[in-house]
Amino acid sequence: xxxxxxxxxxxxxxxxxxxxxxxxxxxxxxxxxxxxxxxxxxxxxxxxxxxxxxxxxxxxxxxxxxxxxxxxxxxxxxxxxxxxxxxxxxxxxxxxxxxxxxxxxxxxxxxxxxxxxxxxxxxxxxxxxxxxxxxxxxxxxxxxxxxxxxxxxxxxxxxxxxxxxxxxxxxxxxxxxxxxxxxxxxxxxxxxxxxxxxxxxxxxxxxxxxxxxxxxxxxxxxxxxxxxxxxxxxxxxxxxxxxxxxxxxxxxxxxxxxxxxxxxxxxxxxxxxxxxxxxxxxxxxxxxxxxxxxxxxxxxxxxxxxxxxxxxxxxxxxxxxxxxxxxxxxxxxxxxxxxxxxxxxxxxxxxxxxxxxxxxxxxxxxxxxxxxxxxxxxxxxxxxxxxxxxxxxxxxxxxxxxxxxxxxxxxxxxxxxxxxxxxxxxxxxxxxxxxxxxxxxxxxxxxxxxxxxxxxxxxxxxxxxxx
Numbered sequence: 001x002x003x004x005x006x007x008x009x010x011x012x013x014x015x016x017x018x019x020x021x022x023x024x025x026x027x028x029x030x031x032x033x034x035x036x037x038x039x040x041x042x043x044x045x046x047x048x049x050x051x052x053x054x055x056x057x058x059x060x061x062x063x064x065x066x067x068x069x070x071x072x073x074x075x076x077x078x079x080x081x082x083x084x085x086x087x088x089x090x091x092x093x094x095x096x097x098x099x100x101x102x103x104x105x106x107x108x109x110x111x112x113x114x115x116x117x118x119x120x121x122x123x124x125x126x127x128x129x130x131x132x133x134x135x136x137x138x139x140x141x142x143x144x145x146x147x148x149x150x151x152x153x154x155x156x157x158x159x160x161x162x163x164x165x166x167x168x169x170x171x172x173x174x175x176x177x178x179x180x181x182x183x184x185x186x187x188x189x190x191x192x193x194x195x196x197x198x199x200x201x202x203x204x205x206x207x208x209x210x211x212x213x214x215x216x217x218x219x220x221x222x223x224x225x226x227x228x229x230x231x232x233x234x235x236x237x238x239x240x241x242x243x244x245x246x247x248x249x250x251x252x253x254x255x256x257x258x259x260x261x262x263x264x265x266x267x268x269x270x271x272x273x274x275x276x277x278x279x280x281x282x283x284x285x286x287x288x289x290x291x292x293x294x295x296x297x298x299x300x301x302x303x304x305x306x307x308x309x310x311x312x313x314x315x316x317x318x319x320x321x322x323x324x325x326x327x328x329x330x331x332x333x334x335x336x337x338x339x340x341x342x343x344x345x346x347x348x349x350x351x352x353x354x355x356x357x358x359x360x361x362x363x364x365x366x367x368x369x370x371x372x373x374x375x376x377x378x379x380x381x382x383x384x385x386x387x388x389x390x391x392x393x394x395x396x397x398x399x400x401x402x403x404x405x406x407x408x409x410x411x412x413x414x415x416x417x418x419x420x421x422x423x424x425x426x427x428x429x430x431x432x433x434x435x436x437x438x439x440x441x442x443x444x445x446x447x448x449x450x451x452x453x454x455x456x457x458x459x460x461x462x463x464x465x466x467x
Contacts, residue, residue, distance in 0.1 A: 002237045002466030003244060008226060010042060010177060011100040011128030018463060019228055020044045021256025022104020022131055024189055026051055026423035030087045031264040034094025035456035037101055044131060045091050047103040047119055050083030064385050070402055073386035077111040081118035092126040100128040107135035108291055110386040110398050120147040129177050134190045138164060141172035150177035156184040156192030158211040165219050180228040180254060181209050187231030188256050188436035193294040199285050213249050223249030230254035234438045237466035257436035263455045267423060274428045280440040290393035290412040298433040310411050312350050312368040314343035331358030331368055359410040367410055380414040387416040
């Protein structure tokens with residue numbers, strides 16, 4: 001028997017302990033978040049490069065006119081603030097006084113703190129809380145408390161929460177309304193896998209969440225402050241043992257992947273139909289993101305191309321040394337590239353297949369690409385507008401010098417470009433398509449049979465039954 005959920009008090013009213021996942025660039029907006037709140041849950045507006053609208057309600061394309069990265073970065077921040085403010089206001093209207101509206105930001109996005117201040121300043125009284133992950137958001141508590149707004153840090157271990165609590169959050173404890181535990185092996189998008197954890201060895205979330213609750217109790221945090229289980233959540237009946245479990249305290253659940261396939265979800269129909277075709281194992285936990293974090297996305301031709309590119313890679317020395325005794329004679333200009341005999345033969349083979357250009361990586365290797373790929377990579381790197389605090393692909397950094405000090409990495413990609421493209425009608429096969437590892441359930445879950453796409457209200461009602 002499915003126990004069923006009880007409402008919790010959040011933002012001054014009773015809501016279902018069901019949180020809509022925030023989902024990056026334009027994959028969660030006012031329509032989905034407002035509907036989720038109207039259904040009695042906690043809707044989440046993505047405040048990452050959110051869309052703005054003109055007087056006719058059409059999306060305003062985010063076009064960058066400035067010549068320097070630093071100036072384009074300022075344009076980006078203005079777009080981000082204006083868009084998120086519009087999204088929050090619209091979501092609040094749709095919610096009609098029910099549920100609650102949160103905003104979601106990535107701590108590692110470019111200008112994160114300025115965007116947060118800008119949005120919260122102009123949406124006073126409309127936002128209940130800020131969820132924030134992708135990095136260690138020490139300043140989150142201070143910023144949220146300054147606007148009388150709750151904060152919900154996203155962590156993947158008790159250790160990460162302990163560090164945040166000791167350094168910062170204990171000083172603004174009354175505004176901590178929940179802690180989101182995001183399973184780093186199963187969640188979609190950027191994941192908090194640490195270097196100590198094996199990406200190929202998923203761990204059971206129960207002991208990890210139990211350890212998180214124990215850490216929260218050590219800090220004097222009440223069991224009424226929920227831990228939000230995120231990543232791999234599909235049927236609530238699978239989590240029956242977690243509900244009303246004194247070891248874990250209050251538990252809420254975050255749904256990131258399932259709300260993608262609703263009437264109100266802003267993603268294009270071509271992306272929605274692609275979700276219904278996925279099989280188990282079609283989601284890849286990979287490390288190509290320019291953030292340097294692990295992330296989970298559909299293993300489509302876009303990701304397969306990045307995998308293949310990294311496989312066309314050889315180490316080199318700038319002088320004859322060790323077993324680097326052969327001079328590379330394809331893909332490079334100049335003579336100071338020394339490689340092994342085996343790698344020379346591989347490079348010549350790639351050259352013959354049309355991968356005629358070798359690009360240096362920060363790790364003293366060369367990757368072989370076509371001339372067309374090289375042109376796209378160089379253009380994307382040149383067009384950078386600083387959407388991350390540090391970008392491995394373009395070597396932008398949100399610092400005085402605006403540089404990471406490392407060579408730009410051609411094995412990665414421009415994440416801003418591809419996420420904007422897929423969210424606004426681009427081909428789901430040729431762009432980064434984030435999804436959680438349970439996305440194969442769309443094909444198997446009878447709720448979606450015959451291509452049925454529910455409204456958010458129908459989805460929330462269904463989730464509450466345990467299915």
